[in-house]
Amino acid sequence: MMSLVLFLLGGLLAATEGCGAGKQLIKSGGLTAYEKQAIVDAHNRLRQSVALGQVSSQPPAANMMEMTWDDELAATAQRWSDQCITAHDRAAQRDVGRFPVGQNLAATWTTRPPTEPSDSEPDFQKQINAWFDEVRIYGFKPISGGHGTGHYSQLVWGETSHVGCGFTFYYDPTRGYTKLYVCNYGPGGNVIGSNPYEKGHPSCSSYGLIESRKYSGLCGTY
Numbered sequence: 275m276m277s278l279v280l281f282l283l284g285g286l287l288a289a290t291e292g293c294g295a296g297k298q299l300i301k302s303g304g305l306t307a308y309e310k311q312a313i314v315d316a317h318n319r320l321r322q323s324v325a326l327g328q329v330s331s332q333p334p335a336a337n338m339m340e341m342t343w344d345d346e347l348a349a350t351a352q353r354w355s356d357q358c359i360t361a362h363d364r365a366a367q368r369d370v371g372r373f374p375v376g377q378n379l380a381a382t383w384t385t386r387p388p389t390e391p392s393d394s395e396p397d398f399q400k401q402i403n404a405w406f407d408e409v410r411i412y413g414f415k416p417i418s419g420g421h422g423t424g425h426y427s428q429l430v431w432g433e434t435s436h437v438g439c440g441f442t443f444y445y446d447p448t449r450g451y452t453k454l455y456v457c458n459y460g461p462g463g464n465v466i467g468s469n470p471y472e473k474g475h476p477s478c479s480s481y482g483l484i485e486s487r488k489y490s491g492l493c494g495t496y
Contacts (some may be wrong), residue, residue, distance in 0.1 A: 293358035293444050300451075301394050301443040303352045309398065310343050313439055313457070316402045317341045317429065318489050324430050325476055325491035332430075333414055336474035337481045339435040340492040346370050347438030347458040351377075355440035355456040368458050373436075376428045376462025378405055385450040393451075396441040401455045405429050416467050424464050431463025432471025435495075 293299040305313075318341055327334035350368045357363075360381040368375045380401045388394050405425035412423040421427075428434070439457040446452050463470060478485050478493035486492040 293356060293442070295358075296447055297358045298445040299356070299358065299442065300388075300445060301441075302356050303440055303442070305348075305396075305439070305441065309396070310348075310439075313398050313402070314341055314343050314437065316399050317437055318492060320402070320406050321430055322489045322491050324471075327475075329409060331413065332409060333473040334475050335430075335432055335471040335491075336477045337432045337472045337483070338430070338476070338492050339433060339483070340486040340489055340494050341435060341437050344436035344438040344460065346372075347375065347436055347460055348440060349438070350375070351438055351456040351458040352440030352442075355442040355454050358442060358444045358446070358452070358454065360452075360454060370460065373461035376431070376434065376459040376464055378425045378428055378457045378459070380404065380425075380455045381452055383446070383449045383452040388451060394443045396443075396453060396455060398439065398441075398455060402429070402457075414469065414473075416469055417464050419466065427470045428459055428463045430470050431459070433461050434459045434463050436460040 321338050321341065323329050324332050325335040325338035347370065350370065354363045354367065360379070362377055362379055365375065368377060406429055408423040408426035412426055417427060437457055437459050439455065442454045444452055444454070476485075476491045476493070481493065483493035484496055486494050
């Protein structure tokens with residue numbers, strides 16, 4: 275049996291109504307409160323490690339925000355995930371009006387049919403870690419197009435404070451049983467010509483922010 279993983283860097287495809295083109299939707303969404311919190315915690319732990327200068331080759335961050343779960347971002351992520359398209363949507367399709375929205379996306383697939391309930395469950399921790407692992411090929415510098423590390427830079431974008439994710443499990447005759455993960459972020463990162471965050475030791479008060487009560491090195495709002 276073959277098992278593959280794909281991390282998607284981009285692409286623009288129009289949305290279809292539901293899981294189309296011969297694909298069969300097996301499971302949509304249904305993230306529990308525990309899973310949502312685990313997603314938030316996974317992001318914040320990794321962001322904290324960068325902010326405190328604990329990641330080799332990456333400078334510490336002066337303005338790294340603590341992330342919180344956002345139901346509206348999650349709804350737009352789920353809506354796109356349910357299209358069963360392994361490419362990013364257009365910015366307008368994930369717009370929520372409050373701020374620009376960024377997106378990370380990943381898909382895994384296997385030819386082995388699910389035999390246990392866990393076979394159709396998401397593993398966001400694994401995908402978030404994989405996005406973060408792009409740091410191995412990322413040198414801290416202003417964002418440019420086609421750098422191949424956009425998942426990492428969005429994950430650690432200093433001003434990003436909200437995240438919401440969606441998950442879909444479906445059967446694709448051309449690939450097999452597919453798990454599609456979509457996380458939307460606001461305010462979105464990967465702004466061309468900008469650094470992911472301000473270099474320096476954590477200094478929340480310098481940006482009109484307060485220190486996170488849960489994650490030292492991260493910032494929050496009053």
